[in-house]
Amino acid sequence: AHNTFGIESVAKRFVEYFSEEELIKFIESNIQEKQNLFHIGGGSNLLFVSDYDGTILHSALKGIEVIDEDEQAVSVRVGAGEVWDEFVAYAVSRGWYGVENLSYIPGEVGASAVQNIGAYGVEAKDVIQYVETVDLYSGSKRVFTNAQCKYSYRKSVFKGEFKGMYAVTYVVFRLSKIFNPVLEYGNIRSCIPANTELTASVLRNTIIDIRKTKLPDPAIQGNAGSFFMNPVVTQAKFESLHKLYPNMPYYQLDSGDVKIPAGWMIEQCGWKGRRLIRAGVHDRQALVLVNLGGASGLDILRLCDAVRVSVNDKFGIEITPEVNIVGHLN
Numbered sequence: 240a241h242n243t244f245g246i247e248s249v250a251k252r253f254v255e256y257f258s259e260e261e262l263i264k265f266i267e268s269n270i271q272e273k274q275n276l277f278h279i280g281g282g283s284n285l286l287f288v289s290d291y292d293g294t295i296l297h298s299a300l301k302g303i304e305v306i307d308e309d310e311q312a313v314s315v316r317v318g319a320g321e322v323w324d325e326f327v328a329y330a331v332s333r334g335w336y337g338v339e340n341l342s343y344i345p346g347e348v349g350a351s352a353v354q355n356i357g358a359y360g361v362e363a364k365d366v367i368q369y370v371e372t373v374d375l376y377s378g379s380k381r382v383f384t385n386a387q388c389k390y391s392y393r394k395s396v397f398k399g400e401f402k403g404m405y406a407v408t409y410v411v412f413r414l415s416k417i418f419n420p421v422l423e424y425g426n427i428r429s430c431i432p433a434n435t436e437l438t439a440s441v442l443r444n445t446i447i448d449i450r451k452t453k454l455p456d457p458a459i460q461g462n463a464g465s466f467f468m469n470p471v472v473t474q475a476k477f478e479s480l481h482k483l484y485p486n487m488p489y490y491q492l493d494s495g496d497v498k499i500p501a502g503w504m505i506e507q508c509g510w511k512g513r514r515l516i517r518a519g520v521h522d523r524q525a526l527v528l529v530n531l532g533g534a535s536g537l538d539i540l541r542l543c544d545a546v547r548v549s550v551n552d553k554f555g556i557e558i559t560p561e562v563n564i565v566g567h568l569n
């Protein structure tokens with residue numbers, strides 16, 4: 240129940256905490272266990288490939304609190320254990336803008352700051368002001384400003400140099416009171432119902448509809464959203480590929496490099512809708528791997544490897560999982 244892939248995996252111990260004090264007390268009293276602590280959120284970006292020989296930590300820190308406000312914007316402090324989309328729904332209902340494009344992303348608020356979740360032209364980093372954490376080794380509190388989080392596409396210090404070292408306890412978002420819709424991504428504009436006044440709520444519902452048509456519902460079919468990241472290639476590599484595949488979609492980045500949708504490449508390799516044992520490539524979005532029923536983490540990993548090899552053979556591009564692979568392989 241703690242991973243949306245619906246993979247069977249048993250941890251030695253599962254610990255949920257309801258306050259920062261409780262977390263700190265736990266850290267101070269569990270020195271011998273610290274090597275094997277693993278903090279999860281909603282489990283929507285995890286693939287367990289074995290049982291977990293250690294302690295899984297989960298935050299039940301709740302609350303949405305305004306800590307600063309003026310006529311233009313509001314700073315909102317949100318508990319890491321809040322469900323992300325419930326926060327988005329609340330923000331939209333209060334007239335706080337900036338997260339509406341991130342509607343219906345599964346998972347919890349703490350993970351949004353670790354993963355820098357993103358969709359439809361917006362990333363969590365665009366609205367995160369600072370992140371409150373607790374050091375999992377010393378129990379001391381530490382605040383990371385947005386800059387200190389070193390955000391980039393699906394990356395942060397919490398996934399990089401400080402991986403596994405901090406528990407995010409609260410995330411402070413700076414949201415605007417002025418609605419500035421972001422509509423440049425893909426076909427969003429054309430999906431907004433005609434003759435409708437564009438409000439954040441209309442935009443939220445449009446995005447929910449797009450996601451529902453493309454992405455499988457984990458309650459029905461286990462999955463972790465996009466399994467792979469979209470790779471970034473040099474302009475030269477892009478140009479050579481574009482000559483061969485003039486219909487290849489792409490996003491030009493400010494750096495001069497080019498991002499290519501992995502889902503498109505996986506589809507070109509013929510994987511869309513195909514299965515390997517109990518794991519499959521989703522038939523409406525090839526970036527998503529699904530549990531077809533009773534899959535093990537290793538079944539999914541085998542499919543992941545087969546897809547990676549195909550993409551590399553055809554396009555000469557390495558794609559890497561976005562999903563965190565947890566456990567040991569023997």
Ligand code: EPU
Nearest residue numbers: 358359360464465467468469488500502503506524525526
């Ligand atoms: N495409 C195909 N075939 C496919 C899938 C995609 O040809 O099977 C093409 C589409 O036609 C489009 C392009 O690839 O031209 C991009 O597709 P899409 O808009 O569906 O987005 P994506 O790049 O596949 C990313 C995020 C999603 C996010 C969407 C919308 C990553 C790893 N994934 O997917 O995030 O919802 O953009 O912003 O960046 C997630 O992280 O779990 C996730 C779902």
